[in-house]
Amino acid sequence: MTYQFDFSSLLPYWQQFAEGLWLTLQLSAISTVLGFVGGALCAIARADGPPWLQRVVGAYVEVIRNTPLLVQVFLVYFGIASLGLMVDANLAAVIALVVNVVAYTCEIMRAGIESVHKAQVEAAECLGLNRRQTYWHVVLRPAIERVYPALVSQYVLLMLASSITSQISAEELTAVANRIQSDTFRAFETYIVVGLLYLALSFVVRWAFWGFGMLVFTRRRKLGTAL
Amino acid sequence: MSVVVKLSNVHKSFGPLKVLDGVSFEVARGEVVAVIGQSGSGKSTALRCINALETIQQGSIEVCGHAVHDEKLDKRKLRLDVGIVFQSYNLFPHLTAEQNIMLAPTCVKALGKKAARDIARDCLARVGLSEKADHYPEQLSGGQQQRVAIARSLAMQPKVMLFDEVTSALDPQLTGEVLKVMEDLARGGMTMILVTHEMAFARKVASQVVYMNKGKVWETGPGSMLDAPTTPELRDFVGSGL
Ligand SMILES: Nc1ncnc2c1ncn2[C@@H]1O[C@H](COP(=O)(O)OP(=O)(O)OP(=O)(O)O)[C@@H](O)[C@H]1O
Numbered sequence: 001m002t003y004q005f006d007f008s009s010l011l012p013y014w015q016q017f018a019e020g021l022w023l024t025l026q027l028s029a030i031s032t033v034l035g036f037v038g039g040a041l042c043a044i045a046r047a048d049g050p051p052w053l054q055r056v057v058g059a060y061v062e063v064i065r066n067t068p069l070l071v072q073v074f075l076v077y078f079g080i081a082s083l084g085l086m087v088d089a090n091l092a093a094v095i096a097l098v099v100n101v102v103a104y105t106c107e108i109m110r111a112g113i114e115s116v117h118k119a120q121v122e123a124a125e126c127l128g129l130n131r132r133q134t135y136w137h138v139v140l141r142p143a144i145e146r147v148y149p150a151l152v153s154q155y156v157l158l159m160l161a162s163s164i165t166s167q168i169s170a171e172e173l174t175a176v177a178n179r180i181q182s183d184t185f186r187a188f189e190t191y192i193v194v195g196l197l198y199l200a201l202s203f204v205v206r207w208a209f210w211g212f213g214m215l216v217f218t219r220r221r222k223l224g225t226a227l
Numbered sequence: 228m229s230v231v232v233k234l235s236n237v238h239k240s241f242g243p244l245k246v247l248d249g250v251s252f253e254v255a256r257g258e259v260v261a262v263i264g265q266s267g268s269g270k271s272t273a274l275r276c277i278n279a280l281e282t283i284q285q286g287s288i289e290v291c292g293h294a295v296h297d298e299k300l301d302k303r304k305l306r307l308d309v310g311i312v313f314q315s316y317n318l319f320p321h322l323t324a325e326q327n328i329m330l331a332p333t334c335v336k337a338l339g340k341k342a343a344r345d346i347a348r349d350c351l352a353r354v355g356l357s358e359k360a361d362h363y364p365e366q367l368s369g370g371q372q373q374r375v376a377i378a379r380s381l382a383m384q385p386k387v388m389l390f391d392e393v394t395s396a397l398d399p400q401l402t403g404e405v406l407k408v409m410e411d412l413a414r415g416g417m418t419m420i421l422v423t424h425e426m427a428f429a430r431k432v433a434s435q436v437v438y439m440n441k442g443k444v445w446e447t448g449p450g451s452m453l454d455a456p457t458t459p460e461l462r463d464f465v466g467s468g469l
C-alpha cells in the first residue's frame with residue numbers, strides 16, 4: 001500500500017496559498033497589537049483598579065480562559081448576526097481573536113506587574129514621580145521586559161490558533177487549504193504544504209519578536225540576560 | 228539656626244501595635260542626626276513618617292515648611308525637599324546607573340536629556356562612580372549600588388536627606404566606602420537624619436544622637452553621649468557592642 005504523492009497539482013493554487021498566508025499574518029498582527037494594548041489595560045485594572053473593576057476583569061478573564069476558542073469565535077460571529085448586522089467573517093475573526101488574546105495577555109502582564117516590588121514604587125514616589133510616571137517607568141516597563149518571552153509565546157500561539165477562524169470562513173490560510181483540497185482531492189499534500197507554511201511563519205514571527213525585543217530592551221541587548 | 232525637621236509628640240500605631248509613642252526631636256539646618264536603638268524600636272517608622280510614607284495618628288511633623296501631618300499635604304512638593312535612601316538600595320533594575328539618576332530630574336523637573344545627564348555625571352562623580360555610569364545595577368557591588376542610590380537622591384538637590392540603615396546589608400569594606408560618601412555630604416553642609424547601627428560613625432559625624440527605645444526618644448545628646456550614657460537601657464545598648 002503506497003501513497004502516490006502529487007504536489008504538482010497544487011502548483012496552480014500558489015497564489016491562493018499566498019493570499020491565505022497574507023491574511024493569516026494580517027489577522028495575527030492586528031489581534032496581537034490590539035490584544036497587547038487591551039491586555040495591558042486590563043492587567044492594570046486587575047492589579048490596581050477599583051475593586052468592582054478588578055472583579056469584572058477577573059470574571060472576563062476566567063470565562064475566556066475556560067471556554068474553547070472555537071466556541072468564542074462562533075459566539076462573536078452569530079452574536080453579530082443576531083443583531084441583524086451584516087457579518088464580515090474577517091472582522092468577526094479579528095474581534096474573537098482579540099477578545100481571546102486580551103484575556104491571556106492580561107494574566108501574563110498581571111504576573112509581571114505583581115513581580116515589581118512595592119519598594120520600587122516607594123522609591124519612585126520618594127523621588128517625586130507622580131502616579132502615572134511611576135507606573136510607566138517603574139512598574140510597566142520592567143514588567144513588560146520580564147514577561148516578554150511569555151507574551152511572544154502567546155502571540156505565536158495566537159497566530160496558529162487563528163486557523164480556527166476558518167470555521168466561520170475567514171479567508172485565512174486554513175480556510176484556503178480547505179477549499180483547495182476539496183478542489184484537488186489532494187488533502188494530504190495540501191495540509192503538508194499548509195503545515196510547512198505555518199511552521200515558516202512561526203519562525204519568522206519569533207524572529208521578528210526577538211529583533212523587536214533587542215531593539216526595545218536595551219538592558220537585554222547589553223547584558224544578554226533576562227530581567 | 229533654622230529648624231528643618233521638627234517632630235512634636237508623634238504617635239503612630241499599626242493596628243493595636245504602638246510603634247511611636249510621643250516622639251519629639253528637632254533637626255537644624257546642616258545638622259547630622261543619628262537615630263539609634265534596638266530592632267523594632269520604631270526608627271524606620273519615624274523616618275518614614277518624616278517623608279509621609281506613613282501617616283501619623285497624633286502630633287505634628289514639620290519638614291522644610293511642609294506640615295507633613297496635614298491631610299492636605301502635597302506629598303510631591305514635600306519630596307522635592309526630602310531625599311531618602313533605603314537599606315535595600317531600590318535601584319531600578321532595567322536602567323543603568325546614569326538612567327536611574329536621570330529619571331527624576333527629567334520626569335519631575337522636566338529637564339532635557341542633556342541637562343539631566345550632566346547632573347547625573349556630576350552626582351556620580353560625587354560618590355566616586357564616574358566610570359560606572361553605563362553599568363546596570365546587577366553589574367555593581369552592593370556598596371556601589373548604594374552609592375548610586377545616594378547619587379540618585381542627590382540629583383534632586385534635597386534640603387534634607389534621610390538614610391535608613393544604608394550600610395546594614397554590606398560587608399565592612401563596602402560599608403566604609405558608603406560611610407565615606409555620607410561623611411563628605413555631612414561636611415558639605417547637608418542636613419541629614421540617619422538610622423544606623425554604626426556607633427563609631429555616629430559618634431564621629433553626628434551632631435546629635437537620638438536613642439529610641441519602645442517607641443520613645445529615650446535619650447538624646449551629642450555624640451559623646453555614647454561614651455557616658457545616663458539611662459541603663461542606652462548603657463546596655465552601647466555595651467552590647469551593636
Ligand atoms: N507596615 C507595618 N505594618 C505593621 N507593623 C509594622 C509595619 N512596619 C513596621 N511595623 C512594626 O513596627 C515596629 C517598629 O518597626 P520599625 O521598622 O520602625 O523598627 P526599627 O527600629 O526600624 O527596627 P530595625 O532596626 O529592625 O530596622 C516593629 O515591631 C514592626 O514589626
Ligand SMILES: [Mg+2]
Nearest residue numbers: 270271272392
Ligand atoms: Mg528599620
